[in-house]
Amino acid sequence: MDYLLTEEQVMIRDIARQIAQEKIKPVAAKYDAEGIFPWDIVKILAASDLCGIYIEEKYGGTGGGAMELVLATEELSKACGGISLAFAATALGTFPIILFGTDEQKQKYLPDIAKGKKLAAFGLTEAGAGSDAGAIATTAEKKGDYYVLNGTKQWITNGGEAEVYTVVASTNRSKGARGAAAFIVEKGTKGFEFGKKEDKMGIRASATRELVFTDCKIPKENLLGKEGMGFIVAMKTFDQSRPGVAAQAVGIAQGALDLTVEYMKERKQFGKSISSFQGLQFMLADMATQIEASRALIYACARMIDSGNSKVGKDSAMAKLFASDMAMRVTTDCVQLFGGYGYMRDYPIEKYMRDAKITQIYEGTNQIQRGIIANHLIKETAAK
Amino acid sequence: MNIIVCIKQVPDTTNVRIDPETNTLVRSGVQSIVNPFDMYAIEEAVRLKEKFGGLVTVITMGPIQAEEALREAISLGADEAVLVSDRAFAGSDTWATSYTLSKAVQKIGKFDLVICGKQAIDGDTAQVGPGVAAFLDIPQITFVKKIEEIKDSFIRAERMTEEGYDIIESPLPCLITVVKEINEPRLPSLKGKMRAKKIEIKKLEAKDLDADPDSLGLKGSPTKVVKIFTPPPRKGGQMLEGEAKDISERLVDLLKGDLCL
Ligand SMILES: Cc1cc2nc3c(=O)[nH]c(=O)nc-3n(C[C@H](O)[C@H](O)[C@H](O)COP(=O)(O)OP(=O)(O)OC[C@H]3O[C@@H](n4cnc5c(N)ncnc54)[C@H](O)[C@@H]3O)c2cc1C
Numbered sequence: 001m002d003y004l005l006t007e008e009q010v011m012i013r014d015i016a017r018q019i020a021q022e023k024i025k026p027v028a029a030k031y032d033a034e035g036i037f038p039w040d041i042v043k044i045l046a047a048s049d050l051c052g053i054y055i056e057e058k059y060g061g062t063g064g065g066a067m068e069l070v071l072a073t074e075e076l077s078k079a080c081g082g083i084s085l086a087f088a089a090t091a092l093g094t095f096p097i098i099l100f101g102t103d104e105q106k107q108k109y110l111p112d113i114a115k116g117k118k119l120a121a122f123g124l125t126e127a128g129a130g131s132d133a134g135a136i137a138t139t140a141e142k143k144g145d146y147y148v149l150n151g152t153k154q155w156i157t158n159g160g161e162a163e164v165y166t167v168v169a170s171t172n173r174s175k176g177a178r179g180a181a182a183f184i185v186e187k188g189t190k191g192f193e194f195g196k197k198e199d200k201m202g203i204r205a206s207a208t209r210e211l212v213f214t215d216c217k218i219p220k221e222n223l224l225g226k227e228g229m230g231f232i233v234a235m236k237t238f239d240q241s242r243p244g245v246a247a248q249a250v251g252i253a254q255g256a257l258d259l260t261v262e263y264m265k266e267r268k269q270f271g272k273s274i275s276s277f278q279g280l281q282f283m284l285a286d287m288a289t290q291i292e293a294s295r296a297l298i299y300a301c302a303r304m305i306d307s308g309n310s311k312v313g314k315d316s317a318m319a320k321l322f323a324s325d326m327a328m329r330v331t332t333d334c335v336q337l338f339g340g341y342g343y344m345r346d347y348p349i350e351k352y353m354r355d356a357k358i359t360q361i362y363e364g365t366n367q368i369q370r371g372i373i374a375n376h377l378i379k380e381t382a383a384k
Numbered sequence: 385m386n387i388i389v390c391i392k393q394v395p396d397t398t399n400v401r402i403d404p405e406t407n408t409l410v411r412s413g414v415q416s417i418v419n420p421f422d423m424y425a426i427e428e429a430v431r432l433k434e435k436f437g438g439l440v441t442v443i444t445m446g447p448i449q450a451e452e453a454l455r456e457a458i459s460l461g462a463d464e465a466v467l468v469s470d471r472a473f474a475g476s477d478t479w480a481t482s483y484t485l486s487k488a489v490q491k492i493g494k495f496d497l498v499i500c501g502k503q504a505i506d507g508d509t510a511q512v513g514p515g516v517a518a519f520l521d522i523p524q525i526t527f528v529k530k531i532e533e534i535k536d537s538f539i540r541a542e543r544m545t546e547e548g549y550d551i552i553e554s555p556l557p558c559l560i561t562v563v564k565e566i567n568e569p570r571l572p573s574l575k576g577k578m579r580a581k582k583i584e585i586k587k588l589e590a591k592d593l594d595a596d597p598d599s600l601g602l603k604g605s606p607t608k609v610v611k612i613f614t615p616p617p618r619k620g621g622q623m624l625e626g627e628a629k630d631i632s633e634r635l636v637d638l639l640k641g642d643l644c645l
Pocket residue numbers: 089121122123124125129130131132154155156157158200208358361362363364365366367368371
């Protein structure tokens with residue numbers, strides 16, 4: 001389908017596609033098996049100027065936004081949903097600064113992220129606070145010109161690899177969700193350590209680690225927005241970043257479908273290519289249609305964000321929900337179409353199914369997305 | 385350090401057709417790419433520029449469509465691009481191509497280094513680089529796999545040979561041709577692509593070069609293509625089957641008999 005991309009967007013898509021197909025695809029299985037962080041690919045993304053495509057020109061980027069981010073994420077994810085996350089999770093960690101940072105904070109942090117010299121990460125989840133993010137126990141106590149952080153964040157993507165962390169902590173636990181604030185914490189700050197690296201089902205090239213804060217002193221200038229705004233920062237960040245997760249899902253699904261169509265033309269049973277069986281053709285047609293529908297929803301949502309519309313919460317949740325559920329179904333069916341070969345690690349397809357699963361879980365589970373959408377619906381009708 | 389890189393646009397396929405009438409390559413309808421060896425030449429030039437400063441100018445002789453190849457070089461980090469194009473250049477063989485390119489290089493002016501690919505994947509002669517150096521009357525180092533040292537007026541490079549490599553030193557300006565072992569070309573960057581789209585490509589025609597008209601194009605080409613043909617496919621060999629002892633005896637008989645040892 002022709003989405004009437006700008007010339008620059010076409011360039012971004014083409015560059016990301018070339019990197020994915022020429023540089024990522026050949027090493028995806030290796031990174032999946034070894035679970036090491038793809039620094040060599042990150043360097044290529046940096047040299048190609050992709051790291052700054054959602055950052056303003058005055059802070060060293062090329063001035064795009066959500067649309068540019070989803071185009072690149074989708075292409076990279078076609079080759080590997082784990083490697084693409086180094087890029088996409090950096091966007092997640094950077095959005096709080098883009099949305100709520102002061103000019104000084106932006107000057108200080110964005111240029112290095114735009115150049116790809118530094119990665120970023122976003123730390124909200126804790127052992128006892130997943131879907132119920134308001135239950136966070138990490139505290140930030142103000143002492144003179146500093147905040148002192150204590151607590152442990154869990155399952156933080158890019159943990160240990162990123163240099164810049166945006167972390168949500170409570171400045172006033174008695175106020176619950178209204179007592180939270182968001183902070184920028186630099187790697188190397190005293191009292192900031194990393195816990196164990198998780199051994200995951202999928203996206204194994206991505207690093208997922210604990211952030212451990214023990215009397216970690218950060219300058220008060222590192223507060224993003226104001227005290228009490230921590231959850232607004234988190235929610236507005238997710239509104240921007242969820243189309244990115246959705247694009248990761250679409251990329252994974254499209255990558256799996258492309259491999260499947262190729263395989264079905266080669267694989268012969270009953271004296272014919274299995275692609276000649278109508279029952280299977282219908283499955284292909286349904287998969288392609290669902291992928292395209294997800295893509296259309298994501299692009300529409302990304303364009304809405306880039307137009308400056310701030311009421312994107314519902315649409316952004318819809319894009320994430322629809323695309324990730326679709327990716328799980330599509331990749332499961334792709335394994336089915338590969339038959340027993342699909343179940344074998346020697347073939348690339350089972351990885352897509354393992355990688356797809358996470359898109360239904362993080363940045364808010366799909367149950368939570370349904371809750372957000374329903375809440376919007378109920379509020380909208382109440383307002384009528 | 386100012387560097388000129390000669391690049392050639394070539395058809396992106398190994399099975400280009402030959403026009404049976406004219407015995408020349410049919411170039412229309414085939415997707416074009418930058419000659420793969422020239423990608424290494426561009427990369428080496430851009431790396432030298434990033435290290436020492438200066439300008440990288442890419443130059444190609446070819447039809448108007450060859451602009452695409454120049455724009456690609458810009459997206460990979462070259463600074464300026466020159467298209468050498470004129471009907472008068474049509475039918476150039478390696479001699480006329482080298483002559484014309486050398487004139488264009490002189491026109492561009494001051495340079496420290498000219499870099500060419502080892503050979504073009506279509507013409508395959510590997511003559512143009514050395515030819516340009518000869519017409520420019522500057523030293524050349526072919527098949528360079530590593531530049532060990534380069535400074536104001538001196539270069540030391542490793543020249544790949546079948547057995548290993550030679551180390552060759554030369555004053556600058558000098559021309560080198562490069563092999564694919566020299567580096568790993570980068571992919572285009574977004575800023576590079578945006579520059580490539582906008583950049584104005586300089587054009588040089590026959591009248592812009594201080595060239596002898598009789599040395600250009602078909603007229604200036606001593607090569608006459610009499611006939612181009614595809615060699616007949618090799619006939620299948622003969623397979624001997626059975627026990628090793630029998631086979632070796634039969635083989636000896638065959639060699640003694642029909643195959644006349
Ligand atoms: C690989 C990976 C990377 C991650 N990266 C990050 C990161 O970079 N930064 C970060 O902050 N977090 C990250 N997370 C955490 C992720 O966002 C959480 O795992 C997610 O929000 C769900 O929380 P939970 O795992 O505690 O599940 P729980 O909240 O315990 O949910 C368990 C189940 O209950 C359901 N559920 C919970 N509450 C409700 C409800 N009210 N109504 C209906 N159903 C409900 C959920 O949908 C789920 O099915 C990551 C997680 C993983 C696995």
